[in-house]
Amino acid sequence: MQRHEINPHQVTFPRAIQPYIVNSRIFDSSSSPQARVYYADHSPDRSYFIKTAAAQSLCREAAWTTYFHARNLAPDVLYYGTIGGRDWLVTARIPGEDCTSPQYMADPDRLVPLLAHRLRALHETDYSNCPETTRMERYVQTVQHGYRNGRCDRALYTTWYGEATDDEIYRIARDGWPRLRADVLLHGDYCLPNVILDDWKFSGFVDLDCAGIGDRHVDVYWALWTLQFNLHTNDYRSLFIREYGADLVDEEMLRIVAAMEVFG
Structure with a gap:
């Protein structure tokens, strides 16, 4: 930071x-x-x-x-x-620095599994008595509003899934959002700057305005996005998914979330 x-x-x-x-x-x-x-x-x-x-x-x-x-x-x-x-x-202020600190960026082979394990632990956290449970409903509404108003960032989809028009991407989002689940505690913006480590020990999460109860693939998508964006390579995608738990990750759901994030 x-x-x-x-x-x-x-x-x-x-x-x-x-x-x-x-x-x-x-x-x-x-x-x-x-x-x-x-x-x-x-x-x-x-x-x-x-x-x-x-x-x-x-x-x-x-x-x-x-x-x-x-x-x-x-x-x-x-x-x-x-x-x-x-x-x-x-x-x-909680102890430590965010994961874009040179100490952590210099050792992605250690950082990526740590981020994957920490996200899996978050998704296994009991979310009883949470402030609200409508995160996925608001997510869909944001996508609909973004599409109607021409607000889009096509690269959030095309970087991984190839060229497509706004209408084509929106159809993927629209056809896919009924598959969204609301069964884990989400960070909502699981990116390197929002995870604080204190000499490799987890200290806490920040910027939780997108948190809620929702589909794990939202967090997994942003984790994969931040690794590519901050490390300037897609080489750590497979490692992250494997360490998080490949059995829990549906590649088609990642594609749907990518399409939704274009208009989010």
Whole structure:
């Protein structure tokens, strides 16, 4: 995760956030135009991530991070609220760095099995009393909305499955989404920057706004995508699937998910 130190006076932090930034160095670690993320480095045992975005846009992330934290899978949510028309979310920093750190990227033969085993463990986690159970319904609605409004990223499908038109890809998604299951706890965006390791020991997940109860192939798809994107090779696809459990992975479902993600 990249962090660029900034002058704290460059940002108008509301009063509720002040306790988390006082006497701290402030860094901008944003990676998305939809949200700003700041890192408040107070001391080794008192550091925080502060995220702000449009009102109500962080409520799911706050709820699911709290849920994952209760299962020792994510940082603690210290504050969530809407102030001045914007959401503010403060989480404690957990030990370690994300999987794009040079330490981990330099050893993919060790990293890939670890990511596969960690995902399998997540998918075997009890998801009783979860915040909501409509993740797959919303997933389908997002795909329908994206297609109707011409929002697509065709490369999410064509990189692996060859050239196709938007209409052809949408038909694959539409014909396939009735096969989606809702039987595992998903991260929803299982990519290297969202998995934190502390010297190769799992520390926690971050960016859980896409979490929910859904089909394991959503997470498996994004795991395979991030390995190709971040490692610049598709050579680790088979290793990941084998270590995760090849008997649980349906290649046709991966193709369906790829088609859906084009419009997601």
